[in-house]
Amino acid sequence: MQPVGIGIIGTGNISDAYLKAAAQFPVIRIVACADINMDAARAKAATYGIEAVTVDELLADPRIGIVLNLTTPQHHVPVGLKAIAAGKHVYSEKPLAVAFADGLRLVEAAAKAGLRVGCAPDTFLGGSHQTARKAVDAGAIGTPLAGTAFMMVPGHELWHPNPDFYYKAGGGPMFDMGPYYLTCLVNLLGPVRSVTGAAKASYDTRTIGSGPRAGESFAVEVPTHISALLQFHDGAAVTITTSFDVWKHAHGHIEIYGSAGSMLVPDPNRFDGAVQVSDRKGDWTEVPQTHLYGDGNYRILGLADMAEAILDNRPHRASHELSLHVLEIMEAILRSAESGSRIELTHPAGRPAPMRDDLPFGQL
Template identity: 60%
Template sequence: MSEKPVGIGIIGCGNISGAYLKAAPHFPILAVRACADLNLEVAQAKAAEFGVAARTIDQLLADPDIEIVVNLTTPQAHVPVGLQAIAAGKHVHSEKPLAISVAEGRKLLDAATAKGLRVGCAPDTFLGAGQQTARALIDAGRIGRPVAGTAFMMVPGHERWHPNPDFYYAKGGGPLFDMGPYYLTTLVNMLGPVARVTGTVAAAYAERRIASGPRAGQVVPVGTPTHITGTLAFASGAVVTLVMSFDIPAHRHAPIEIYGETASLSVPDPNIFGGELQISVPLPERKVEWQTETTGHAYGDGNYRIIGVADMAHAIRAGRPHRASAELAFHVLEVMEAVERSGQEGRPIEIESRCARPEPMPVEPAFGRAAA
């Protein structure tokens, strides 16, 4: 690619920032100018690890060489930090979720629109080989018209491994807002927007005990649902069952399955870029076998958790829409909020927003080397 590199600055130097900084060199369009954190020592340690500059947040926002702010703060800070970046004239790419409420998310989008700036949002795993190949199979008619599906993410609580899990159990956390964006973004990429939802919500435990790190033994109160079931009625007519839980010791469901008129598709974990796809093949006497499908797209052999930013950077230079868009993230946010509200109010809820499916990724590597 011959475009002038786009300067980016990272705000928030916690656990996920390492994955972004490790993947950044694989995309020549990106030039990491600096990283920042409320705790400057944390930023300095991350900067030293990856050979970039450490700055205060104000210094980073004032840097004219930074065009995109990559917002890797906790969910509760996504909109406040995003609004700061927009006020400073920067495009914003946020970690998921876009916001902790639809009302907050709308503020961010309105502010960006008013200044002619872009907003992007994780997850960008749907741009990887696993999910792109799944979409290509559906678009090619390999399973016929999709009529139904299932999506399961059920694990024990994050307090078992995370040293500071508090935000997972506050508003904007929980399994739906933490992991739901991966599953819902993948589903919308494959099937289009959601039209209506119903939900049921619960919390098996009132508090969680931290199991590792310097706070081991401390108790975290639970302030959000930790087991959520939902039925998603897509505008296309497909109906998908969704289960997101931090209350389950183990299970044997596939992450995502899509059921078509003529065949079924087992889709890999949407939290990774690759994975194995399987498609059902009918046999005599009403028997079925599952056939592994080759993932023919690029970016399936590693962790490319900055590819959405790279796509945004190329889109800025080319004047085209970016794929991990504000419209997609806002739609997913509205669906998540509606599932929770449906569970609390005991009624179906119509989804007001609509978003176009993002353009498919090219089969060949388009943004840089395809090995991370």
């Protein structure tokens, strides 16, 4: 099998996770990287033994079949459209776009060109979340009826030296962390039908806690505490809260309540973690892991799956439909919070195919 050539655009923070994980999947081979900051690209290229090139050179490289877009959210669509115009498939970091209309434009451009769009997160393909999916599908908790999801932290300005973008349009806790929680929920429960949101910003300004700008304050331009009720097509009702305003809490990441029992789902920002279920009255018991890719760094699994899917001519799992649906949910929550009314979604996505548990490591 000839591996699919990958070119990375955007060699910042998260690129190391991808570059380190890549060797585990023979279906992909990262050949080059590019960044508007050429020094950053050259440094990564030297560390990982790949080529540093300009964005235009990367897009013109016939060895590259998929562009891995690891730029910051505002650049996901412009860079993605350039890659499509150059005849490349695109796999992007989350969110797909900072506005639903832009995400739709990207997906439509790819469809017109006969190319694929994939998007992070891919943690839902990991061992723990596939174990949860298999247990739900096997009826371990009966029919899912309701659930909760909580992502609440004090705010990234505590550790991030340039945290301003988290508090501007396209930022906030829902766009930043919502993709992990919502993708995980759609994988378990299917598409969301409607949302009702409420949101507020608890502080007008935030103060940078580290780096050369420590002590500097900047204005908060988006809501930082966002709650919503998600009503799923299959009937489940899930409440979700994402917040940058909470110092400490004791809620689980995700809990699903079914007609025959309950399930604790581990952190959807990770591949590992214990899945626990209880029957109607019993204690929590851990579900034995049924799938590979649990303990470790597999933050490239969605891209590897897309490469195999291209070669096998099957749908890929971390898909444009799924990420567009998640983007529409996030945007609708914020719109609902502003208008005070429930919003019906227009672009539902089916559940991605479950991962197979009968294949050797590295084959998807």
